[in-house]
Amino acid sequence: MKHLFACLVLLSAMVATPVVYAKEAATMAADPVLEKRVMAMAYELRCLVCQNQSLGGSQSEFAIDLRDEIRQQMAQGKSDKQVTDFMVERYGDFILFKPPVKSTTLALWIGPFALLVIGALVLFIHLKRRKRTLNTTPLSDEEHKRAEALLDNK
Amino acid sequence: MTRNLKYLLPLAVFGVLVWFLGQGLYLNPREVPSPLVNKPAPVFSVADLHRPELQFASEQMKGKVWILNVWASWCRACRDEHPLFVELGRKGIVPIVGLNYKDQRGDALEWLRALGDPYVASAYDVDGRVGMDYGVYGVPETYVIDKQGIIRYKHTGPVTAQSLQTRVLTLVKELQG
Numbered sequence: 001m002k003h004l005f006a007c008l009v010l011l012s013a014m015v016a017t018p019v020v021y022a023k024e025a026a027t028m029a030a031d032p033v034l035e036k037r038v039m040a041m042a043y044e045l046r047c048l049v050c051q052n053q054s055l056g057g058s059q060s061e062f063a064i065d066l067r068d069e070i071r072q073q074m075a076q077g078k079s080d081k082q083v084t085d086f087m088v089e090r091y092g093d094f095i096l097f098k099p100p101v102k103s104t105t106l107a108l109w110i111g112p113f114a115l116l117v118i119g120a121l122v123l124f125i126h127l128k129r130r131k132r133t134l135n136t137t138p139l140s141d142e143e144h145k146r147a148e149a150l151l152d153n154k
Numbered sequence: 155m156t157r158n159l160k161y162l163l164p165l166a167v168f169g170v171l172v173w174f175l176g177q178g179l180y181l182n183p184r185e186v187p188s189p190l191v192n193k194p195a196p197v198f199s200v201a202d203l204h205r206p207e208l209q210f211a212s213e214q215m216k217g218k219v220w221i222l223n224v225w226a227s228w229c230r231a232c233r234d235e236h237p238l239f240v241e242l243g244r245k246g247i248v249p250i251v252g253l254n255y256k257d258q259r260g261d262a263l264e265w266l267r268a269l270g271d272p273y274v275a276s277a278y279d280v281d282g283r284v285g286m287d288y289g290v291y292g293v294p295e296t297y298v299i300d301k302q303g304i305i306r307y308k309h310t311g312p313v314t315a316q317s318l319q320t321r322v323l324t325l326v327k328e329l330q331g
Contacts, residue, residue, distance in 0.1 A: 048291035062291055065282060090289035092189040
């Protein structure tokens, strides 16, 4: 009986604790689907105050404010694009972790692939040239003998 | 000869890379180009800091070149730049409007009393709504807005005597024509 009572106390404590946490945590949308959308977007946006964190991962006041803003706008039925545009209008492309393809960011997007192609070309040409030199200089008789001797020794 | 040069190529590429990285060290990562420069300044109307019953509307400033200074009493760097604005306000070259950002009214008023009030008007942005429209992400921030209501310059962080003189005031004079 005593054990059962202790268990009940413990159990109620475990159940009650999350409720306390829920009060302390930042505001959340009641609708879990909406909240998921909000956080998905928040992780795609940079926190300008703490630049190596996303709006989703930061607890700075700036990030909390902007998360609330995203939540509010989404609750009003705005699309992801409308909310992103709102942010870019105010904070610039810099707030996006994934920069848009533009004339100024073209080097960023194409650069790695261009380097890959150049690297492949250089390698290809180099190998081709090497093959040619290997083919055009066959071993002399003396070299053949030396090679054979080395192989026999083994 | 050409053989030797070929071996120097990686070193040259490395040198260029080091130069770029070195330049990067001198950039300020906090300085984010504002998309609002050369765009119309967001129009706002909020309570006046000194007289809560009155409203300050940004349209009151239309037709004038003016400076919008975003500050808060909890902001340490604002205290550093404030004497410069007090001095500028005394000269009366250009009207400065203060936007008190996410602050307590009492604290803000006390702060102005202690350090001087250079503002022709003080707007009270209690929830940071106006700040959000202006893309404020750190106080202090300073905007130069022209006669047509277009933002011509934005300075993030505290202004220095030098940046105020070379960037802000030069621009103000140019815009005042």
